[in-house]
Amino acid sequence: MDYLTEEQQNLLKASLEEKRDRLLRTARQTISEQLENRDNVPTDTIDLSSDESMHVTEHRLRDREKYLIGKIQKALKRVETGEYGYCKECDGEIGFPRLKARPVAELCIDCKEEQELAEKGIAEKRVRSDARTMFK
Secondary structure, eight states, X not given: OTTSOHHHHHHHHHHHHHHHHHHHHHHHHHHHHXXXXXXXXXXXXXXXHHHHHHHHHHHHHHHHHHHHHHHHHHHHXXXXXXXXXXXXXXXXXXXXXXXXXXXXXXXXXXXXXXXXXXXXXHHHHHHHHHHHHHTO
């Protein structure tokens, strides 16, 4: 990480660790609350449905947080190996402003834009293909 100063590296690493720790605390708190409330099953069908909907939403959120924790762990590992801050596609510098905004970034802005355009193209092809299939 020659282009990042030691101060920038420390700032980014601290940001990653703080975010990881906050997510882990939230996960522990959620588990604790679920264990405390597992005997409080609503008897009314509307309440039961509402309760179930909240659980599904909460599980989706926790899955996203789990995914983000994994990305943070990978970023911290890249910090340790000296690979952090360099694009996984072109090996160019990701840049401090981008890393500050998104510390788990693995791609420089140009490679990320290319990836998004490719994904958009694939999605558009899929929609056109589905539309053709639907109207046959």
